[in-house]
Amino acid sequence: MMQPDLNRDSDLMTWLRQNDPAGEISPARLANLSERILQKTAITPQSEATPRVSAAAALSRAQNASLMMGGLIMLVLGLFVGQNLPTELSPFVAPSEQSAALLASPWLGALK
């Protein structure tokens, strides 16, 4: 066999390849390891696949979120307005007095 010149890249590569320390892995070792891996897979659970969200489901979620946000805004506004209504506005006050009080309130004053 011709002596390789290891100063040449191609010869060095060939020499390494010819003397690969893992060059001869016996079939028996491969079969044994393969068997061990398959035995382990038989008792190892796989991860769940990433769930795919359909466009309809995504739209439905967005609509629900919008509705919830709208409801929240209405609730806050209702509380704010309720707190600022004149105290005279009560079901126990006569309708004529109620109308007068309502007309005097800053809320309807702005509409005049």
Added chain:
Amino acid sequence: MPASPQRTGQEPDLPLPYGEASDFALLQAGARGDSAAFSEILNRYLKNMLALAQRFSGNTADADEVVQEAFLRLWVHAPRWNAEGGATLKTWLSRVVMNLCIDRYRLKKPIALDDAGELVDPAASSFEAMQLADRRRMVQHLLLGLPDRQRIAISLAYLDEMSVNDVAKTMDLTAGAVESLLVRARRSLRKRLNDLGLMREGDL
């Protein structure tokens, strides 16, 4: 919960009906718990991965453990395999083996030539076979003396005959960086061969 895998009873080295299937199709079948499909993946890549781990670790027991762990990770993640992710199965597996080897041997020092592992084939008795076994031990010793990334680059590019681009994908480097690693690895190997007095003609 995915179906639990069913064993087929087929030997891993026997021809399987999945021989023509793509890696991705096999992974999809594996993700459904088809152990015969996973066995075909083992047929395709186990030897390469074992060789990579063996060159890195220098001993068979550690290499077996690393490779076993890598394939179990593949089994666990098979349902999430993304074919559009860009990585081929070989580069993905090589990367997992590489990282497991680095993690495992990070603190280990290069071992002496006499301790570089027994690579003699017990069946070989001829003088040539003994010489080959000696040269393999020496190459193993030389590889173990290289820094981790140089060792992996040499192993993938020269011994596994991967293209520089595939090595770059596996190592998460640019092709230029891989070329640079290979240049330094060759220089280092030559220096060590020279130190051992093996660069002269007739010494090999």
